[in-house]
Amino acid sequence: MSEASMRELACEARLNLRRLPDYMGSIADRLRSFEADASQHGQRIDFRFAFGDASVDMERLVMRANAADRDGLARIKDLLATAVEVYAREESPEIVWTGDLAEETRLAQFREMVVTDIRDLTPHMRRIRFAGEDLSRFAKFGGMHIRMLFPTRDVPDPLWPVLGGNGLPVWPADDRRPVARVYTIRKLDVAEGIIDVDFLVHPGESVGSAWAMQAAPGMKLGIMGPVGRPVRQADWYVMGADETGLPALARLLETLPRQTRGVAFVEIANDGERQEIANATGIELHWLTRDGVPAGEDRLLAEAVRSVAWPQDGSAFGWFAAEAAAAKSVREHWRDTMGLGRGETLAAAYWRRGAAGLMAG
Numbered sequence: 001m002s003e004a005s006m007r008e009l010a011c012e013a014r015l016n017l018r019r020l021p022d023y024m025g026s027i028a029d030r031l032r033s034f035e036a037d038a039s040q041h042g043q044r045i046d047f048r049f050a051f052g053d054a055s056v057d058m059e060r061l062v063m064r065a066n067a068a069d070r071d072g073l074a075r076i077k078d079l080l081a082t083a084v085e086v087y088a089r090e091e092s093p094e095i096v097w098t099g100d101l102a103e104e105t106r107l108a109q110f111r112e113m114v115v116t117d118i119r120d121l122t123p124h125m126r127r128i129r130f131a132g133e134d135l136s137r138f139a140k141f142g143g144m145h146i147r148m149l150f151p152t153r154d155v156p157d158p159l160w161p162v163l164g165g166n167g168l169p170v171w172p173a174d175d176r177r178p179v180a181r182v183y184t185i186r187k188l189d190v191a192e193g194i195i196d197v198d199f200l201v202h203p204g205e206s207v208g209s210a211w212a213m214q215a216a217p218g219m220k221l222g223i224m225g226p227v228g229r230p231v232r233q234a235d236w237y238v239m240g241a242d243e244t245g246l247p248a249l250a251r252l253l254e255t256l257p258r259q260t261r262g263v264a265f266v267e268i269a270n271d272g273e274r275q276e277i278a279n280a281t282g283i284e285l286h287w288l289t290r291d292g293v294p295a296g297e298d299r300l301l302a303e304a305v306r307s308v309a310w311p312q313d314g315s316a317f318g319w320f321a322a323e324a325a326a327a328k329s330v331r332e333h334w335r336d337t338m339g340l341g342r343g344e345t346l347a348a349a350y351w352r353r354g355a356a357g358l359m360a361g
């Protein structure tokens with residue numbers, strides 16, 4: 001296939017922003033973090049993703065997107081529009097895409113899923129299998145997470161979001177709006193049309209955990225994604241996760257190349273929460289137990305990860321996913337004490353003690 005035909009779908013959007021150059025550094029950084037190569041040509045910055053191309057022209061105030069297929073074009077429109085909405089918020093950006101697929105109202109990143117199987121891996125980890133149509137996009141773009149859209153007691157029969165003219169989701173009014181929480185696709189089988197999600201069942205009022213506890217075959221919910229940036233390839237990793245980061249850590253251990261080395265720590269409530277992981281790598285896995293200390297209060301995981309000496313040669317990456325305070329402590333150590341950058345580390349807050357719905361908006 002020629003270069004031209006690989007990028008055959010095209011669209012553009014005019015921007016009403018007076019101070020676009022002021023935000024462009026942040027917009028470009030965000031797009032680069034989704035593995036785009038960026039190059040500047042005068043007032044225009046071009047971005048090349050694996051799934052298509054984009055450009056932002058600061059003089060003509062126009063953004064353009066090209067891709068080989070609908071998923072790629074929708075993904076680029078979403079990445080561009082989200083970056084502009086986030087960084088140019090104070091100018092209330094108005095984005096209207098014209099060109100290919102401009103009339104599309106189906107939200108490319110949305111699927112309705114139905115529960116087909118439920119299995120308790122441990123006393124507090126419940127694996128739920130969902131079936132849905134055409135899941136191929138969840139294997140693309142390098143993100144392994146999804147935003148799950150739950151029915152709740154207040155909104156038992158939600159309406160799903162549709163695609164707006166700006167390339168972003170349009171949500172129903174609050175009385176029909178589902179509640180979102182972020183989860184990891186533990187396993188994806190595109191041919192079978194299934195995903196598995198491992199839900200930590202935790203105490204207290206909640207949405208995701210409460211839904212998982214009463215889930216039954218035949219129940220429906222929505223998913224949007226994939227969400228998240230690709231994990232940087234490296235020869236050696238230091239990893240850390242509590243139960244919420246465990247599904248992602250396990251997926252990484254099962255899919256990273258065999259010759260990968262390093263050390264991984266997983267914090268669990270007690271030994272009863274250990275689970276089988278088909279670790280395909282040479283990364284050493286260690287389980288740390290809280291033994292009665294409430295989740296989010298134990299310092300053991302962050303301390304273990306912080307104390308690891310990084311190798312002097314070869315490429316190395318630090319990956320961490322747990323409660324917000326632990327993530328902050330690890331991020332500060334890697335960034336401030338060790339002087340490592342974004343390209344070598346990712347320390348993410350997956351939940352915050354006392355706060356509902358972290359990262360779900």
Ligand SMILES: Cc1cc2nc3c(=O)[nH]c(=O)nc-3n(C[C@H](O)[C@H](O)[C@H](O)COP(=O)(O)OP(=O)(O)OC[C@H]3O[C@@H](n4cnc5c(N)ncnc54)[C@H](O)[C@@H]3O)c2cc1C
Pocket residue numbers: 145181182183184185197198199200201202203204205206207208209210228243244245247248295349350351352353354355356357358359
């Ligand atoms: C990228 C990403 C991937 C994630 N993947 C997974 C996954 O695969 N599986 C998974 O189980 N979680 C995962 N999480 C974490 C999950 O999104 C949060 O734990 C979320 O808060 C759960 O929603 P909830 O509705 O059950 O609780 P919420 O309604 O958000 O919170 C209600 C209360 O429960 C508390 N709470 C939330 N999480 C926990 C916890 N882990 N332990 C104790 N108390 C808690 C909150 O502090 C709050 O007080 C992920 C998060 C991110 C950002």
